[in-house]
Amino acid sequence: MTTRHLRRGVLLTVVSAMSAMGLAACGSDEPADDTSSGDGASEAEAQCQEQVDAAASAPDTGADDFIFAASADPYTLNPFHASDGETFRVMRQMFEGLVGTEPCTPDPAPLLATDWEAAPDGMSYTFTLQEGVQFHDGTPFNAQAVCDNFEYWNNQPKGPAQTEDNSYYWISLFRGFADTDPPSIYDSCATSGDTEVTINLSEPFAGFVAAMSLPSFSMQSPTALEKYNQVAAGENPTSTEYALKHPTGTGPYMFEAWDRGEQVTLTANPDYWDADAAAKTPNLTITTIEDTGARRDALINGDIDGFDLVAPGDIAPLEQEGLQIVQRPAFNILYLGMNQAQPPLDNPDVREAIALAIDKQAVVDQTLPPGSEVAIEFIPPSVNGYTEDVTEYPYDPEAAKALLAEAGEENLTVDFNYPTDVSRPYMPSPEDTFNIIRTQLEEVGITVNPVADVWSPDYLDKMQGTANHGIHLLGWTGDYNDTDNFLGVFFGRKSMEWGFENPELFSALSDARQIPTVEEQVPAYEEINKMVMEYLPGVPIAHPVPSLAFATNVEGYIPSPVQDEPWNTVVVTE
């Protein structure tokens, strides 16, 4: 083994020297320089701001069509029953909720509601509504329509409509329905004239306003729901006439046709309530191309105008072809989980050693898209409760080896689980990330036993449904700006994924969830973040930056960390 390292050392020097002299001629481009660390996320945010400014000065009219390639077909057009990114993408064009987001951030901003007020106990919220809004079918949008929507959500029929498969966000946040035991935390809805509505809850829910920015809680036309969306008990709600042919919202685009498995076509809404924000491109086509390489080729060939989630290996070639790469500010976390149900991972020294063995910057530079940033805790910087004041574990292989020796685990063997056949925004190429961390762990003497599984359902099942895993790669993209959406999901209670009992942490999180206002929650979550990084159930690695790619003549696309991206500002210049 010594010879190998010697050889390697010599080789490395030679190769670096050669690269420095630019002799890597027979390969592809020069090796990328170390992108400066630490400013990654703000780089994406800064670029986003530029996009916002550019959109304002973009021309008002252009080509007739904007063609975007999605990675999957939507499976329903009823936003309440949707929970995946591709279905949401289509929903965002046709539907709006009470609350939107500030450009380039996950923070709530007025949309169908111009203003809101939360009661100090966090159990009721009063919204002042936008005037002059109507649904695509002419039904006026008013306080009564809001209440109709809430009642519709709360009164789903028994059967499939009441499972997470179909009503994920409602169940996850409101925890039930009118007829379940216990019932949902939604209590009632009261109107005061046409433009004021109050929602009453039976428990405090500080994240309620932010949650209203989720597409699932978009306002839908009560008339259309009444007419086309009758769902009987035991019936699946995602294939009603409404959900297949008559989605009716208030957004800048209206439904035209859905060629199942192929594409969805939308047309501009001529009576959109915000004349200044009316759609610049008359027709939208969202076509389904499942293979990532095929999407990229379609863009290069000019068959489409844009697509999302560019593979890291395609970014440079696309830029070379003269196409635009737009980064979406990161709102995610990629982490290495450690299952404490498998000793010696329950030994804090072992966990710390693993953390010290990982060179996060190298992981970012060599496997993640440009603009990605190293993570120091389990939430991204833009989420409430983020603090820089946490225990950090900088790369130090010598210290790692010493710690392992101290713990009596010099010959540690560990199962390293990772998923295949998947690319998530927070984990664009799991195999790469696995491979580089594996070599880093082996450098400090840990023997790694690779265990790969197909992402769904095998990997998820193994990580979240069994104790049969060691260290593993996983992550999360936030749905909206609520810390509980990250930390609560990970560490809210004992789980198979993490395998530990920590009553102090569990109760801190459930207490924090009950705090009535966001302002009061911030210090509580900061404390929790410090607690988590001290306890170190896993190693937060990075906040990868997802990218979109567009044709050169596309202007006005404004990315959003929570994918709140209506395309009314997009114009394809001639």
Added chain:
Amino acid sequence: MMLRFALRRLASLVPTLFGLSILLFAWLRLLPGDPARSLLGQRATPESIERVNESYGFNDPLLQQYLKYIWALLQGDLGTSISLKEPVLTAFWDKLPATIELTVVALIFAVVIGIPLGYYAGRHQGGWTDTAVVSTSLLGVVVPVFFLAIILKYIFAIQLGLFETANRQSSRIDAEHPTNFYVLDGIITGNLGASWDALLHLVLPGIALGTIPFAIIVRITRASVSEVVHEDFVRTAESKGLAASTINRRHVLRNALLPVVTTIGLQLGLLLSGAVLTETVFSLGGIGQYLFDAITVRDYPVLQGFILFIALMYALINLVVDLSYGLIDPRVRVS
């Protein structure tokens, strides 16, 4: 005589399909991971999984689930996809034309190029040209289809910009699809540009998939040509002074084509396998891709219904081929 043969074959289909349905059912239940997990993805919690399993009936006793499945099958209901939420049979008829178009183009390529090559090799068997032809024909067998597809995409579509690499039709073309056979639809609706566009999208996948039957057709043609060439009646004709070309056309080719017809039927299984990979790489949305996606997410209803349906069609096609072979060659009927 033929009728009895056909009926006997059809009758023996029933127990085969029945056995297959049991195997399918059992295999799916044996696969690790369950559909609830893949539906809910990362957000699954033990409670939510329980609820979803309950609502789909996956917690019911196995026998009950199996009987429900068979009962629905007998009524022509192949189930509803749990991941796409649409009926399996609808999806099947929707996507079948894509696979058929792809297969037809592949077979045309294989036959048009394969038979002449095979004929040439058969007449000159044993030499270096023969080896060269056989080696080329083996292209389809020795190069993995998906790899060939990637290379074709790269060379022709990216570098040369000649053909298309994704989907069946360019999104920029406004086209109606009454039959879902895109090439045909363009002709029917008077939109020849759309037909041409659809054809351009079929060229590369057709060649990629076509290399598989191409290999076999070349070799069969070669084998049967060389056999027939040495048959007595050809020697007789030659000795009588008939020109070689006349002999070729009249006798050799006709006899050599019989095995080709048979194998086209046998090759359907191979073609479907190849179609799974080709459709995925070129995003053609046919039944091969549908099947593969279903396996990936453990979409039980799709797999139970779909595979059975494919087996049925496959068996029927084989029956038709066998019957037509009997029609062509009277010697076969007797056996």
Added chain:
Amino acid sequence: MTVPLTVSPTLALPEEPGESLWRGAWKRLRRSPMAIIGASIVLLFVLVALLAPVLAPYEPASSEWTELSTPTFVQGPTSEHLLGIDRWGSDMLTQLLYGARQSLIIGVVSTLIGLIAGAVLGTLAGGLGGWVDTLIMRFVDIMLSIPSLLLAISIAAALGKSSYALMIAIGVAQVPIFARLLRGSMLSQSKSDYVLAANALGLHKRTIVMNHILPNSLGPTIVQATLNLATAIIEVAALSFLGLGQSDPAVAEWGRMIVSGQDRFLVAPWLSFYPGICIAITALGFTLFGEALREALDPKQRR
């Protein structure tokens, strides 16, 4: 995934008086360009596979140079790395050499599985006849009604990600082919003169099968095995493409390497190209040799 064109079991007809079938075959093989090329490739492949540890400059799957293989840049050929770096940061040449090993092992094991299981089933079916025959052939029919790739996927999906799962999956998919072959061989030989004679002489059925019929089936079986070996090597690649196989992504296995190279295809197409060429040539070699062998053993060939 080759379909046997004809199942023609060879009878022990000598080419000339006193010359055995095999001797005649050898003479024909020596003259056939197909056989020469095929055999050379096979020989080269086997040598490389066996001598990989000696020939390779580095350790396989070492992932030592990950910094030279990133989404934006992959190191090409240099004097230290004659074929550059592979997708996962190991030496490409080493990976290709060790990849031959993996392909040989997987190919041989899976073909053996298919051969032995298929031969047992086929011999039983052909030899015992009756309901045993019907049952076995019905089972074979079911297996054949499912495209072999899907069959392999199903098995591998159930057995999890390991090279054993891969070998079993590919092996099982080959069982029906060998079963049919052996059954056909049994049936047609049972009508031949010498078998009838042996029966009349009172020889035990098992003796006849073991001492006469099986050896006579050896020829076509070897041919089929050779052809299936080529198929096995390809199918490993296909299964890797579909996401099955070993857990270690950096492992030196050609099919895996093609698949891994795909997402760097625009940056470094040779990552997929090299292993692809290796598979193609190796499979070509086995197929050419198998075809040449089939022709050499076919007594109807007259040159």
